[in-house]
Amino acid sequence: MAHRDAGFVRRWLTEAARAVERDADRLTELDSAIGDADHGNNMRRGALAVVAALEKEPRTTPGAVLLLAGRTLVSTVGGASGPLYGTLLRRAGKALGDAERVADTELRDALRGGADAVAQLGGAAPGDKTMLDAVRPAVEALPDYAAAGAAAARGAADTVPLRARKGRASYLGERSVGHMDPGAASAALLFGALARVAAAEAAAGGVSDG
Amino acid sequence: MKMLINVPERVVADALRGMADAHPELVVDAENRVIVRRDAPVAGKVGLVSGGGSGHEPLHGGFVGPGMLDAACPGEVFTSPVPDQMVRAAAAVDSGAGVLFIVKNYTGDVLNFDMATELAADEGIEVARVLVQDDVAVTDSLHTAGRRGTGGTLFVEKMAGAAAEEGAPLARVAEIAQRVADSSRSFGVALAAPTTPAKGSPTFDLPPGELELGIGIHGEPGRERRRIMTSGEFADYALDVLLDDLRPDAPLLLLVNGMGGTPLLELYGLNAEVRRVLRERRIAVARTLVGNYVTSLDMAGASVTLCQVDEELLRLWDAPVSTPGLRWGR
Numbered sequence: 001m002a003h004r005d006a007g008f009v010r011r012w013l014t015e016a017a018r019a020v021e022r023d024a025d026r027l028t029e030l031d032s033a034i035g036d037a038d039h040g041n042n043m044r045r046g047a048l049a050v051v052a053a054l055e056k057e058p059r060t061t062p063g064a065v066l067l068l069a070g071r072t073l074v075s076t077v078g079g080a081s082g083p084l085y086g087t088l089l090r091r092a093g094k095a096l097g098d099a100e101r102v103a104d105t106e107l108r109d110a111l112r113g114g115a116d117a118v119a120q121l122g123g124a125a126p127g128d129k130t131m132l133d134a135v136r137p138a139v140e141a142l143p144d145y146a147a148a149g150a151a152a153a154r155g156a157a158d159t160v161p162l163r164a165r166k167g168r169a170s171y172l173g174e175r176s177v178g179h180m181d182p183g184a185a186s187a188a189l190l191f192g193a194l195a196r197v198a199a200a201e202a203a204a205g206g207v208s209d210g
Numbered sequence: 211m212k213m214l215i216n217v218p219e220r221v222v223a224d225a226l227r228g229m230a231d232a233h234p235e236l237v238v239d240a241e242n243r244v245i246v247r248r249d250a251p252v253a254g255k256v257g258l259v260s261g262g263g264s265g266h267e268p269l270h271g272g273f274v275g276p277g278m279l280d281a282a283c284p285g286e287v288f289t290s291p292v293p294d295q296m297v298r299a300a301a302a303v304d305s306g307a308g309v310l311f312i313v314k315n316y317t318g319d320v321l322n323f324d325m326a327t328e329l330a331a332d333e334g335i336e337v338a339r340v341l342v343q344d345d346v347a348v349t350d351s352l353h354t355a356g357r358r359g360t361g362g363t364l365f366v367e368k369m370a371g372a373a374a375e376e377g378a379p380l381a382r383v384a385e386i387a388q389r390v391a392d393s394s395r396s397f398g399v400a401l402a403a404p405t406t407p408a409k410g411s412p413t414f415d416l417p418p419g420e421l422e423l424g425i426g427i428h429g430e431p432g433r434e435r436r437r438i439m440t441s442g443e444f445a446d447y448a449l450d451v452l453l454d455d456l457r458p459d460a461p462l463l464l465l466v467n468g469m470g471g472t473p474l475l476e477l478y479g480l481n482a483e484v485r486r487v488l489r490e491r492r493i494a495v496a497r498t499l500v501g502n503y504v505t506s507l508d509m510a511g512a513s514v515t516l517c518q519v520d521e522e523l524l525r526l527w528d529a530p531v532s533t534p535g536l537r538w539g540r
Contacts, residue, residue, distance in 0.1 A: 028409060036288045036428040037406050037413045045286075074325065079263075079289040079318035083325055121321060163353075167317045168430055170354040171347075 002143075003101040008201065009065040010054055016193035017047035023189060031182040034169040039081065039182040046077035046085070062102050066093030066110075080167055081183065084118050084131060091117040104143030112139045122166060129162040129169065129176065131183035138191040149188075149195025156184040211405040211412070218407035222264045222284060229271060233534055236274055243295050245271040246281040250303045256374040256383045257281065257303030260312040260367060261296060262319055263288040265406070265507045266427055268535030269363060275533035278371035279312075287406050287507070288428045290318035296326035300335050308336035308380035310387060312366055314359025315343035316428075338380055340387040342366050344394040344515065346455045347424030347433050358426045361467045361504045361515030362394030365527075368536065372529035386526065390517060395456045397448045398513030399439075400425040400432065402471060404506050423447070427469070427506040441476070445483035448514045453491065458518045461496035462488070463527060465515040470505035472512055477501065480512055496524055503535065 020027070020043045028040030053072045059065045070090030074082050092114035096102050102110075115135045124130040138152035157180065164176035167183070215221050223240055230238035237246045251257060260270040261283030270282035280303035285291035300309045309330065313323045323339060330337045344362030348354055370387035378386070400422040403412035406429065413429030416422055424433035439447070466481040468474070481500050488495055496519060504513070519527065530539030 032409060032413055034430075036430055037409045038287065038289055041408045042286065042289055075292050075294050078285045078292045078322065080316075080321055082290075082292060082318070083321035122317065165353045167355055168426075168428065171358070171426060171430055171433075173349070173353070173433070 002104050004062055004104065004107060005101050006060050006062055006065050008197065009062045010059075011201075012194050012197045013050055013054065013065070013069050015197050016190045017051045019189040019193050020044055020047040020186065023185075027182050027186055030180055030185055033179040034164065034172055034176045035182055036168055038079070039186065042077050042079050042081055043186050046073045046082065049073075049076040061096070061098050061100050062107070063093045063096030063098060063110075066090070066096065069093075080122070081186070084122055084183070087117050087121050088114040088135070090114075108139060108142035111142065115139050124166045127162060128166045129159045129164040129181045129184070130166050131181070131187040133159050133162070133181065134184040134187035134191070138187070145195045145198035149192045152188040152191035156180055156188040159184045211410060213405070213407060215407060218410070221407045222286060225264070225267075226284065229534075236534075239298075242298055243284055243291065244281060244299045244302065245274050245284070246299065246302045247275050247279075250280050251305035252280070253305050254307055254377060255280075255305055256307045256378065256380045257300065257305065257309040258312065258367065258371055258374055258383070259283070259296065259299045259303060259309055260363070261285065261291045261299070261323075262314050262316075263290060263428065265404070266505050268502075269504045270367070272535030273364070273367050273371075273533050275531070277375050277529060277531035278367050278533050278536065280374075287408065290316065290322045293322050293326040293329055296323060297329045297333065300326070300330045300337060301333065304335045308338065310370060310374070310380065310383050311337060311339045312363065312370065312387060313339055313341050314363055315341050315356050316358060317355050319359075336380060338384040340366065340370070340384055340391055342391045342394070344391065344396045345426060346395050346397055346451055347426070360398065360427055361396040361465050361513050362391060362517065364465060364499075364503050364536075365394050365463060365515070365517045366390045368531060369523055369526040371531065372526040375529065386523075390523060393456075393519070393523075394515060394517040395452045396513050396515040397451050398425045398427070398432075398469070398511060399423055399444055399448070400469065400509055400511035401438075402510040404429045404470070404509035406507065421511075425506075425509075425511060427504060429506060429509065441480045442483045442486070445480060445487050445514075449484065449487045449491075452514065452516055453493070456516055456518060458493060458516065460518045460520055461494040461524070463517040463519055464488075464495050464498045465503065465513075465517075466498070466500045467504050467513045467515060468502035469509040469511040469513065470502055471508040471510035474501065477512060480514075484514055497527060
């Protein structure tokens with residue numbers, strides 16, 4: 001069983017920020033179809049702020065890195081995405097406590113707790129066409145990181161035929177069918193980044209045994 | 211789409227700088243994005259705080275001043291502000307009499323104001339919250355985020371603001387705000403989608419010769435697309451929907467609101483048609499407001515908001531107000 005330190009989580013969030021930056025226009029385009037055309041911009045603003053915060057305030061445990069990132073998202077993103085993504089990371093960070101290294105299964109359990117908190121905050125159920133439709137399958141595929149990245153991407157793609165029941169897209173009713181949920185798309189970026197960072201660490205032989 | 215701006219990223223910050231220059235009676239903190247009336251906190255008075263995405267001006271920042279809001283928190287364009295702004299605003303206006311958050315019902319606004327309410331309580335500020343959900347175009351069911359807050363927000367901010375200015379305690383101000391919110395209904399139409407600075411092109415595609423019924427104020431498409439209507443046809447349609455939902459048994463406040471890209475000439479024409487329909491149905495109008503108050507950037511279109519009022523609410527509506535966006539009686 002592999003263990004992960006603060007550097008791993010920092011590399012994950014930095015890679016996720018890069019992915020958001022790269023795909024920001026696509027996220028905004030998706031949000032334009034069924035939302036209000038700002039998801040890419042809001043996530044980009046949050047991603048930049050997280051990278052800056054992690055550089056400015058170095059944290060030495062995985063939990064502290066997630067807490068700082070979550071708090072930064074709440075303070076900079078706004079909209080629904082800020083509280084929801086912020087809650088996902090903060091709750092996960094809180095669950096990890098101040099352990100310097102955490103097992104993959106502990107990281108999974110912490111993220112599962114984060115997903116539960118997001119569901120509670122936003123009141124969304126599976127199939128409501130939200131970020132959770134990508135987050136849930138990804139978390140359940142952990143600790144297989146590659147599978148988690150793929151599951152998130154599949155979960156996002158599977159939101160296309162769904163009718164939105166939460167958030168601004170729900171105003172459209174049937175007209176929300178046929179479009180990918182922007183929040184699920186950004187969640188797929190988050191877990192895609194996690195998969196890449198884990199693969200890079202495995203290739204570098206940097207994973208320690210525990 | 212052409213815009214008279216510097217760069218999209220700085221649209222809100224630039225507007226706040228300009229607002230500070232134009233309105234010395236307000237304290238505009240462009241860094242932390244909070245607009246506060248200069249004499250806040252007013253001793254013994256309940257503080258009224260609202261906020262939401264930018265792009266709806268004069269809502270909310272233009273309604274800060276005596277008789278209306280004590281503070282407003284502007285978010286990014288069409289994006290809810292963050293809890294930090296709301297807590298800062300609450301702290302700036304709390305005289306010890308407590309603070310009322312006026313929240314439009316959007317997922318983001320609700321989540322951020324909820325977080326702010328918890329954080330403010332941690333700082334010892336008593337906060338009550340009223341949710342405005344007046345847009346009848348959205349079916350309020352388990353399958354949606356519920357009705358949106360739109361034009362009715364102006365009525366809530368004005369009348370709750372007047373009650374607070376008179377010295378009413380927090381529970382009473384909140385009760386009045388809730389009563390106004392519950393008595394308000396809105397319905398809107400778009401002739402052309404708005405263009406957000408970040409996207410640079412219209413947020414949805416609306417072909418020539420068509421309009422979108424039941425739109426919100428964030429560039430989201432509405433509930434139905436139709437061939438273009440006359441103002442008379444739209445008034446008939448909108449009032450059917452509104453009156454069916456409100457079923458008024460008291461006089462109305464009427465707001466014929468422009469979305470930002472429709473001339474006053476058209477809005478007054480629409481007002482005439484709305485009044486025609488109300489006359490035909492023998493429904494009295496106590497006061498009328500026509501203009502661009504709850505806008506959606508440069509969207510062409512309009513909304514009609516009705517609010518049923520008793521004598522007390524009418525008195526609060528008529529009470530003096532002195533803000534950049536609404537001003538009378540003193």
